[in-house]
Amino acid sequence: MSEPGDSRSLSPDVSACSLLTDPGQAATLSQREWNELVPTLREHGLLARAACRLRAQALLGCVPRETLRHFEAASALCDQHALSVHWELERVESCLGGAGIPYMLLKGAAYLKAGMKAGEGRMFSDMDILVRRSDLRAAEWVLAEHGWRPKQLNPYDERYYREWMHQVPPLAHALRGSAIDLHHAIVPPTSRLAFSTEEVFDLGWPLAGSRHALLPDHRDLVLHSAVHAFFEEDFTSALRDLSDIDSLVRELSEDDGFALALHERSRALGLERPLSLALALAHHFFGTPLEDSLKSRLPKARNSLTLHLLKAALDPGRPLEPRKRRQAARALLYVRGHYLKMPLRLLAPHLTRKLLHREETETEKA
Amino acid sequence: MKTPPATLADLAPHVLRSRLEKGVLAWRLGAVTVRARSRLALLGESLREIYGAHPLSDPDMDGIDFGVILDRPASPLGRLRGQIAFESEGEAPFEPLTPKHVTPMLEWGLNWCIARHANWHLMIHAASLHRNGQALVLPGPPGTGKSTLCAALVHAGWELLSDEFALISLDDGMLYPLWKPISLKNRALDLFRERESVRLTQQTFDSLKGRIGFWCLDFGPGGYSQWPAIPAWIAQLEYRPGAPLQVQQMRKSEAFLTLAQNSFNYSSLGERGFSSLFSMVEACECFDFHYSDLENAVALFDDLSGERRASA
Known part of the structure; x- marks a missing residue:
């Protein structure tokens, strides 16, 4: 008998990313390849999305029995998740809407409510909600009254959120545990990319059946996701975010004018660079089609060091294989993510403090 | 033609090590199949001790449910201390430990993975065993003596499904086995060490909950069950020092709540979780x-299972 693993180099690998955009490949996959794909998809929160796409093309029959149960379980958990998010959002509506506070759903919650493909098979732990800065206190207060309380933070972290960030500390429901990230801006006010929340509200469109909920303009959905992927100093869901961008761009590009409108909007908000970077990455990992008209107008992301680092940091790799390159790239980008959020005079003390604090806790544990 | 090695113990030590280093060592745990990667020789020895009798799987041919890595940690400080870290699918749920804790780290790690990934079952934190295919579920948080009673029942000839999980298949409502050693703590450890036919891990391990050792079973009656079983009894336990044995019927609604509260994934399964738990409690x-x-x-x-047999 040959040793398992000997056949490793024989066939070219279907990557987790390409399975999502070309599910037809499922028909050609060996059990060995499925054994590598499932953990990779799961690690990046893409298993349920893959299940949806396989199901949509009636390809689940190609999946071997012992692998199929993972796709089925993931998609069942995801359906249940969607059900409970709809329900939680009704509670949010009765609480923020009831208090007359206009609010906008962002990211996963927005895709779901807008019925977009990016919402299919997407799990998320927090509902992202944007309110105007002037409504922030009132929103926090009314959410707290209805059970969503801030998680306990130490005074330093509390101040970090309050003074420098674009959201208040994460809220969790005291009984049900459902989590809300309450934002008052899309990017931190301390950042060089900061723009006014009002501009996002201006183009928002009302969510059917709700008095005060808004959904972002389609272009803003893409831009927000791009900024998010671009800013992240934590990369656990970055590949999933890119898959969202891929999905949004593919769906929205069915409208002829979309590419140009997207570019225009990115310029108006000063987000051309993050958009360019995000689209280049989405293209690299998911083959996202980009119209030439858009490509030629955006600043070139090619060959930038950041792009190379991000490619390395997001590389899904193979399960159970060491990821030194990825770790190194992520460490470098961690500092960058913070640098983009805060000016250096704020950043240096913050990272120093985080480092010292980590040493402290490690010493305590030892 | 040479027959391929069937169990983990059939592998020559250098083959086992090389498979482990390449991350292609895979073996069946009953309801799930796992693979592991590690450069620690210690882990190879530990696997041989605990999982020697387990059937091997081939990751090129068989479905693998998840993989685990036990190795030197990424942090320089951890490396300096010579610690080992557990990782699975990019997540590291535990603090690094010293290499001599590799066995409990593997066991906790596997439990953690099962609780997260085996979602084609309704999973309850409970011991589960059967006699003649009729299964007993013993739910209970740690400290209620469920592992000790579970070990005593296995010693009396019951077949073990799992000392930590009741895995109820969402497809057929049967309870599926997990071939993992029974974890024994402190006094229970001493109690079973002296009994005949009990093979404990050579080492015991200090943990926050005291000293831990693992009882490695064989397959069959008085060991790991090779087959799923039909749920027949649910018993909520409480160990009360010095108190006489007391048994009361429990209301089904109460049993339902107890199991739901002890479940790892009841609420995320939604309606299917409800209907599967409902049918089990009904039966x-x-x-x-x-x-x-x-x-x-x-x-x-024992009487209970005998009566059940007589009336069946």
């Missing part, structure tokens, strides 16, 4: 159960 006799003497408790469950 089971439910008890509330206080005990101090282990032998009395075992005799009670």
Whole structure:
């Protein structure tokens, strides 16, 4: 008998990313390849999305029995998740809407409510909600009254959120545990990319059946996701975010004018660079089609060091294989993510403090 | 033609090590199949001790449910201390430990993975065993003596499904086995060390909950069950030092709540979780159960399974 693993180099690998955009490949996959794909998809929160796409093309029959149960379980958990998010959002509506506070759903919650493909098979732990800065206190207060309380933070972290960030500390429901990230801006006010929340509200469109909920303009959905992927100093869901961008761009590009409108909007908000970077990455990992008209107008992301680092940091790799390159790239980008959020005079003390604090806790544990 | 090695113990030590280093060592744990990667020779020895009799799987041919890595940690500080870290699918749920804790780290790590990934079952934190295909579920948080009673029942000839999980298949409602050693703590460890036919891991391990050792079973009666079983009894346990054996019928609604509260994934399964738990509780006799003497408790469950057989 040959040793398992000997056949490793024989066939070219279907990557987790390409399975999502070309599910037809499922028909050609060996059990060995499925054994590598499932953990990779799961690690990046893409298993349920893959299940949806396989199901949509009636390809689940190609999946071997012992692998199929993972796709089925993931998609069942995801359906249940969607059900409970709809329900939680009704509670949010009765609480923020009831208090007359206009609010906008962002990211996963927005895709779901807008019925977009990016919402299919997407799990998320927090509902992202944007309110105007002037409504922030009132929103926090009314959410707290209805059970969503801030998680306990130490005074330093509390101040970090309050003074420098674009959201208040994460809220969790005291009984049900459902989590809300309450934002008052899309990017931190301390950042060089900061723009006014009002501009996002201006183009928002009302969510059917709700008095005060808004959904972002389609272009803003893409831009927000791009900024998010671009800013992240934590990369656990970055590949999933890119898959969202891929999905949004593919769906929205069915409208002829979309590419140009997207570019225009990115310029108006000063987000051309993050958009360019995000689209280049989405293209690299998911083959996202980009119209030439858009490509030629955006600043070139090619060959930038950041792009190379991000490619390395997001590389899904193979399960159970060491990821030194990825770790190194992520460490470098961690500092960058913070640098983009805060000016250096704020950043240096913050990272120093985080480092010292980590040493402290490690010493305590030892 | 040479027959391929069937169990983990059939592998020559250098083959086992090389498979482990390449991350292609895979073996069946009953309801799930796992693979592992590690450069620690210690882990190879530990696997041979605990999982020697387990059937091997081939990751090129068989479905693998998840993989685990036990190795030197990424942090320089951890490396300097010579610690080992557990990782699975990019997540590291535990603090690094010293290499001599590799066995409990593997066991906790596998449990953690099962609780997260085996979602084609309704999973309940409970011991589960059967006799003649009729299964007993013993839910209970740590400290209620469920592992000890579970070990005593296995010693009396029951077949083990799992000492930590009740895995109820969402497809057929049967309870599926997990071939993992019974974890014994402190006094229970001493109690079973002296018994005949009990093979404990050579080492025991200090943990926050005290000293831990693992009882590695064989397959069949008095060991790991090779087959799923039909849920028949649910017994909520409480160990009360010095108290006489006390058994009461438990209301089904109460049994339902107890199991739901002890479940890892009841709420994320939604309606399917509800209907699967509902059918199981409907089909089971439910008890509330206080005990101090282990032998009395075992005799009670033996009677129960006998009566059940007689009336069937």
